[in-house]
Amino acid sequence: MNRMMLTPLYRILLRVGLPFAIAFGGASLWFSAQDNRDAFTGMIANARAVVEQRPEFMVKLMAIDGASDGVSEDIREILPVAFPISSFDLDLDVMREAVAGLDAVESARLRIRQGGVLQIDVVERVPVVVWRSVDGLELLDRNGVHVGPVARRGDQAELPLIAGRGADGYVPEALALLAAAKPLWPRLRAVQRIGQRRWDIVLDRDQRVMLPENGAVQALERAIAMDQAVDLLNRDLQAVDLRLPQRPTLRLSEHAVQEMLRMKTIKVGDN
Numbered sequence: 001m002n003r004m005m006l007t008p009l010y011r012i013l014l015r016v017g018l019p020f021a022i023a024f025g026g027a028s029l030w031f032s033a034q035d036n037r038d039a040f041t042g043m044i045a046n047a048r049a050v051v052e053q054r055p056e057f058m059v060k061l062m063a064i065d066g067a068s069d070g071v072s073e074d075i076r077e078i079l080p081v082a083f084p085i086s087s088f089d090l091d092l093d094v095m096r097e098a099v100a101g102l103d104a105v106e107s108a109r110l111r112i113r114q115g116g117v118l119q120i121d122v123v124e125r126v127p128v129v130v131w132r133s134v135d136g137l138e139l140l141d142r143n144g145v146h147v148g149p150v151a152r153r154g155d156q157a158e159l160p161l162i163a164g165r166g167a168d169g170y171v172p173e174a175l176a177l178l179a180a181a182k183p184l185w186p187r188l189r190a191v192q193r194i195g196q197r198r199w200d201i202v203l204d205r206d207q208r209v210m211l212p213e214n215g216a217v218q219a220l221e222r223a224i225a226m227d228q229a230v231d232l233l234n235r236d237l238q239a240v241d242l243r244l245p246q247r248p249t250l251r252l253s254e255h256a257v258q259e260m261l262r263m264k265t266i267k268v269g270d271n
Helices: 008-031 034-052 069-078 092-100 167-180 216-230 254-270
Strands: 061-065 105-113 117-124 129-133 136-140 146-150 161-163 188-194 198-203 208-210 237-241 249-252
Touching (some): 069 092, 092 105, 129 167, 136 167, 161 167, 167 188, 167 198
Parallel strands (some): 061 117, 208 237
Antiparallel strands (some): 105 117, 129 136, 136 146
């Protein structure tokens, strides 16, 4: 026995292993009864509830900053939180993803601030164009992300109009064309995507400047230069076709064609 007590491993087993085995066996025996397990689980749940329901952990209000009235209403609809509620019951990451999922929201940040307030800081998307599609009118930001619907064009008359299937995927190109077309803004009606390949500049009097697939901005600048030089777009034209850069084409209106034929007839009669 003395020799065994001189063995380090034996002493460790006797001093540590034996008490641990007795404690583990006793706990296992106690937890083997369902009533004991239920009692222990209930005790843990009650202790947790006592801590979580303390006044300093309760959230009583929601505050939304940076959002318009309509977006604030949408946020309150998708986050139907029943106040007061413990901060332990709020999953801020999931709530933030829900808020950021709104079309009009670019980013969102959620936190619990002093006084038991759920603070939601929102950065809204800024619409830069109105897109007319087969489904109606939509507001788009500069990256082509949908901001929200528009009931009538007059509701956003200050924003330029783009049109055509797939135009929402090329908003940066449309913005570049709108910037180049600034001298034509008093007459500008829309920038239209044609065949999901190229753009037309639509002016009043049903005039169009038909741009090529590549180098559209440069072609438009040339058209504006011609207009400033010879007052091109104020003439009786239906379209200025720049799809072939080496061979620009002018398409006359029906009235201009008839007038030209009449003048040719007069000249022939005179001869």
